[in-house]
Amino acid sequence: MQAVHRSFFSSVHLATESGLVNVCRERGVAPRNRLREAAEDPVGRIKDAAGNVSGVSRALKDLRAILRTTRPAFDDHLEGALSTVKLSAQIKKTWR
Numbered sequence: 001m002q003a004v005h006r007s008f009f010s011s012v013h014l015a016t017e018s019g020l021v022n023v024c025r026e027r028g029v030a031p032r033n034r035l036r037e038a039a040e041d042p043v044g045r046i047k048d049a050a051g052n053v054s055g056v057s058r059a060l061k062d063l064r065a066i067l068r069t070t071r072p073a074f075d076d077h078l079e080g081a082l083s084t085v086k087l088s089a090q091i092k093k094t095w096r
Contacts, residue, residue: 013074020077023084031072031080039067 024031043060050056072080075096082092 017074017077020074020081024077024080027081027084029080029084031076033070033072034076035070035073036067039063043067 023029043063046056047060050060078096082095087095
């Protein structure tokens, strides 16, 4: 078997993600940003525990600003695209 150049899989991944982004855009699906959602719970608990400590409040505000800049990941777009098609749960699991 001949060797595959290391950029091949990266290119396939990027092209697939671009396709998923287009599917979500064309079908009007806003993919969930699971990283942002996962971070919100601990950030909220820290805020509740710290109260009104100015340094902590400022750090949490900065962290939330950073989290807003993260774009949905490949998996988020895949979930969005899969939510628009009528497939069985088992088939969707296979695609994931």
